[in-house]
Amino acid sequence: MRAERDTIGRRGFLKTMGAVGLGPVLPASQSAAGGPSDARPDTAAEGQEPRHPQVPRRKLGKTGVELPCLALGAVPLNSRNTDVLPAALQWGVDYWDTATNYQNTRSESAIGKHLAEHAGLREKLFLASKPPDITTPLPVIADLERELQASLKRLHTDYVDLYYAVHNMTDPAQLTDDLKDWVGKAKKRGAIKYFGLSAHSDMAAVLTSVAKLDWVDVVMIMYNFRLMQDERYQAGLEACSKAGIGLVAIKTQGRGLKMETEADQKLAGRFLSRGFSEAQAKVKAVLEDKRITSAAVGTPSVAVLTSNVAAVLDQARLTQTDRAALDQYARSTCGGYCAGCKSICESALPGVPYVREIMRQLMYCNTYGERDRARELFAQIPAEVRSRLLATDYKLAEARCPQRLAIGDLMAEAVGKLA
Numbered sequence: 460m461r462a463e464r465d466t467i468g469r470r471g472f473l474k475t476m477g478a479v480g481l482g483p484v485l486p487a488s489q490s491a492a493g494g495p496s497d498a499r500p501d502t503a504a505e506g507q508e509p510r511h512p513q514v515p516r517r518k519l520g521k522t523g524v525e526l527p528c529l530a531l532g533a534v535p536l537n538s539r540n541t542d543v544l545p546a547a548l549q550w551g552v553d554y555w556d557t558a559t560n561y562q563n564t565r566s567e568s569a570i571g572k573h574l575a576e577h578a579g580l581r582e583k584l585f586l587a588s589k590p591p592d593i594t595t596p597l598p599v600i601a602d603l604e605r606e607l608q609a610s611l612k613r614l615h616t617d618y619v620d621l622y623y624a625v626h627n628m629t630d631p632a633q634l635t636d637d638l639k640d641w642v643g644k645a646k647k648r649g650a651i652k653y654f655g656l657s658a659h660s661d662m663a664a665v666l667t668s669v670a671k672l673d674w675v676d677v678v679m680i681m682y683n684f685r686l687m688q689d690e691r692y693q694a695g696l697e698a699c700s701k702a703g704i705g706l707v708a709i710k711t712q713g714r715g716l717k718m719e720t721e722a723d724q725k726l727a728g729r730f731l732s733r734g735f736s737e738a739q740a741k742v743k744a745v746l747e748d749k750r751i752t753s754a755a756v757g758t759p760s761v762a763v764l765t766s767n768v769a770a771v772l773d774q775a776r777l778t779q780t781d782r783a784a785l786d787q788y789a790r791s792t793c794g795g796y797c798a799g800c801k802s803i804c805e806s807a808l809p810g811v812p813y814v815r816e817i818m819r820q821l822m823y824c825n826t827y828g829e830r831d832r833a834r835e836l837f838a839q840i841p842a843e844v845r846s847r848l849l850a851t852d853y854k855l856a857e858a859r860c861p862q863r864l865a866i867g868d869l870m871a872e873a874v875g876k877l878a
Contacts, residue, residue: 513551514771519752521703522653522676524620526554526585526753528746529771530707533557535759535829536566544573546761548583550768556707556755558589558626559610563835571615587621588614589657598625598633600641607650618649621677625656629801631668639674653677657709660801660815662686666695670702677705682751683713684744684785685796700750708754711745712738714826715795716818716869726788733781739770743777744785757827793862797822800861807856810847813840814856814866817848821873830876837877848874 514527531547533555547555557566567588574581590606603624611617624642625633634656642654655677658665662680669675678699686692699706727737735743745754758764777785789796797818804814817837824833837845853867860866 509549509551511549511551512772514768516551517749517752518705519653520676520700520705522705524585524653527552528751528753529742529767530554530556530587530753530755531764532709532755532757533566533570534561534757536569537562538565538569538572540759541569541573543758543761543764544570546764547758550764550772552764552768553583554585554587554753554755556587557614558591558623559606560589560591562832564613567610567613571613575615581616585620586614586616587623587655588619589623589626592627593625593629593633596630596633597635598638600637603638603641604645607645611650619651621653621655622651623655623657623677623679624651627660628656628658628665629660631665634669634672634675642674653705655679655705655707659710659819660799662799663689663691663695664802666692666699670695670698670704673702675704677707679707679709679755681710681799682706682708682745682748683711684741684782685713685789685793686798687744687748688786688789689798696748696750705752706750708745708751711754711756712741713789713796714822715792716797716821716825716864717795720792720795722788722792726784729784730781734775735770735773736766739766739773740777740781740785742767742770743773744782746771747776794864796862797864798862803859803861804856804866807859808851808853811844811851811870813844814870816840817870817873817877818864820877821869824876834877837873845874845878 514529516525517528518524519526527550529552531543531552531554534557536543536557544555547553555570557570559567561567562569570586574584588610590603590610607619607622607624611619622645624638628634642651645651646654653676654674656665656669656675657679659681666678666680669678682696696706723737730737730740733740742754742756745751756763756767758767797815799815801815805812808814817840820833820836823829823836848870851867851870853870857864857866
């Protein structure tokens with residue numbers, strides 16, 4: 460009976476969601492306006508079953524903590540869309556992932572305000588945060604401590620469950636003995652429970668090196684249908700999994716640098732005929748890999764949250780034909796996707812060491828519709844580097860790029876849209 464209650468029927472929920480893409484199918488307790496009718500989480504009385512099906516949970520590596528396999532990615536969160544917070548709790552999505560530079564601290568502040576208004580809620584959450592992207596060759600411990608204290612103040616809490624103290628790691632050498640010592644002290648005084656790092660580039664090398672360290676609890680990495688074919692990446696994932704390091708996936712949609720194409724429309728139509736949307740299929744593809752504890756998906760609205768929950772609660776697995784369709788799509792559109800192999804670009808373009816970051820910003824602008832965020836990040840690139848973007852010869856980098864990206868054209872596009 461429990462399994463029946465925890466699985467939403469395809470006719471009753473998932474198929475409806477697929478038919479409207481990311482349109483809202485709201486729980487009965489929510490108002491017609493799209494927000495929860497009560498600001499407090501929809502929790503059942505002690506000893507009673509929750510009123511909504513709960514997202515399945517998985518163990519977070521050697522920590523033994525069980526987390527929902529879908530995390531609330533708070534990248535787009537601000538004071539105007541906090542209705543996603545109580546809505547997430549209705550489905551058991553109690554792992555909330557934020558960072559200092561999400562919405563320029565507004566994401567942390569929105570969560571902190573919500574916690575301050577709801578006594579006792581903090582203890583029910585698994586809360587993760589991060590300092591700004593690391594910009595120095597090695598982490599500066601004094602800066603890291605200052606960033607952690609600022610995050611705790613914004614979050615209205617005296618601890619975070621998980622702190623990705625190295626955010627957007629670019630070199631395994633950044634995991635220094637000084638950092639290890641700081642992590643141990645932060646854990647001892649109760650400021651953090653677990654230590655993690657995030658990586659958006661050269662992820663195979665990052666995973667392989669981190670698997671050898673016994674003091675890293677969690678790694679947050681890009682993982683999607685495009686990256687699943689990389690054998691070195693898979694070897695790194697397996698090494699971390701065997702070492703008991705928790706794995707959290709981001710960028711699960713594998714979005715590229717270009718607007719919607721005919722190939723996108725064809726893929727979407729295929730999955731709609733199966734009863735779910737293209738976006739839901741991509742989340743399924745990631746979470747069918749049981750080594751992944753949780754997928755942290757950006758959640759700008761209750762509608763998107765509900766769509767992702769529907770994909771997770773549905774028990775139908777992707778078929779071999781489904782996966783073949785995703786693989787074919789990945790290969791046919793690889794020229795519009797940056798796979799994050801930053802070391803290749805840097806070796807070919809020593810004077811422009813931010814190509815990978817600019818690719819990310821262009822993706823945010825073109826396919827996420829987050830032009831303001833992309834512009835903020837672009838403005839953080841040193842002015843002397845930005846001034847060289849249009850005068851640089853990218854032919855060597857283009858020749859070495861495994862994705863065969865037209866890097867020069869993309870850099871020109873970024874300058875035109877983001878400068």
